[in-house]
């Protein structure tokens with residue numbers, strides 16, 4: 016697996032959007048898995064998960080740990096990632112080298128409400144929900160997932176690292192709780208999604224959302 020093992024933090028901030036996920040530092044991947052584990056602890060058991068971005072299979076490992084019998088069908092455009100994912104040999108998980116939305120469209124959902132969706136975006140912020148042009152494909156994907164009425168959706172957001180520079184554009188305060196609240200309100204208004212739980216580390220936030228209003 017081609018992952019960088021150095022400790023120089025400057026290298027972290029030199030990562031670009033175009034940097035392949037498989038080059039992400041191992042320490043960062045470990046933090047991501049910790050957050051995922053904490054978030055999926057709150058997810059209702061489901062027999063099936065659509066995983067939009069399979070990557071190296073780190074999220075699939077966490078989901079399989081949590082739900083040992085769950086069937087996971089994943090996509091990733093990076094063929095090296097797909098190979099690494101499928102080599103993990105997870106009993107009921109497979110990753111296809113294709114676009115996430117194209118894969119979703121091939122799936123048949125008999126009953127609404129008995130499946131989960133994991134959308135671990137490389138780069139996603141509230142600006143995509145507000146409608147910025149380069150985020151259109153992400154919104155199309157979320158909309159296609161929501162239309163199929165999953166029990167829950169996991170979405171990864173990357174605003175936290177540069178929140179101090181961008182919070183005014185996001186219409187929130189310069190703190191992560193204010194950002195998450197603003198993001199969830201925008202998602203509730205647009206798609207009827209509600210927050211179940213979330214976790215952050217310095218580079219990303221992991222949200223677990225549902226279509227059912229679970230507030231009192």
Ligand SMILES: C[S@@+](CC[C@H](N)C(=O)[O-])C[C@H]1O[C@@H](n2cnc3c(N)ncnc32)[C@H](O)[C@@H]1O
Nearest residue numbers: 036068070071072073074091092093114115135
């Ligand atoms: C943050 S990583 C996912 C990491 C993954 N959850 C894991 O545990 O390893 C995002 C992945 O999305 C993939 N990707 C980006 N756009 C895509 C698309 N339209 N369809 C499928 N995969 C895509 C990238 O190749 C990258 O591997």
